[in-house]
Amino acid sequence: MALLSPQDEATLKNHLSVITLPVQLVLFTQVFGGSESGDVAKQIVNEIASLNDKVTVVEKNFVLDTEDKVKYGIDKAPAIVILSDGINTRMRMYGAPTGYEFVGLVEAIIVAGTSKIDLDPETMKWIQAVDKPTHIQVFSTPT
């Protein structure tokens, strides 16, 4: 059964229509010992990808695809890495992207697919001035 209603699908399709660059969602899941959320994450990214030809899903095995884990710095699953035209955007999501996380995922896909960042110019200057590795972790819940 689809997670998105036909109405949600139509709204989402409209939001995604601004995308001009290919977006790859690299999904890491764990087949054995993994949680149900891996299946939910898989269904969500596949439903999103079905709404726009420029969005594709690349599945990786968290246990077996160690090279990719290292490449994208993935240390837990399920995980979604968002690529913009094959380039790592360094935006990652851990856990099933439901509720608020779903909104964040869609926004990240749109940033990756348009290369447009909707931030105040002053804020952008501060961010662009960062000259050392910076790791931001935002914890949230679906509701």
Add this chain to the structure above:
Amino acid sequence: MAAANELITADAIEATEFMDLSRKYRVTGVPKTIVNETIEIMGALPEKMFVRQALDLPDETPA
């Protein structure tokens, strides 16, 4: 922020799925943001306030 600077990595983490991490960072409410293991930001803040805190910029930084 990650999309704007290649030195920045941004993770969105579902707190109830990764309880060990939530305990490690004492996540008692959401959203909670951790930057470089040292800076903690509680709640959702306006854009400029969030970025100032996340990047540890002084308050007097011209806005």
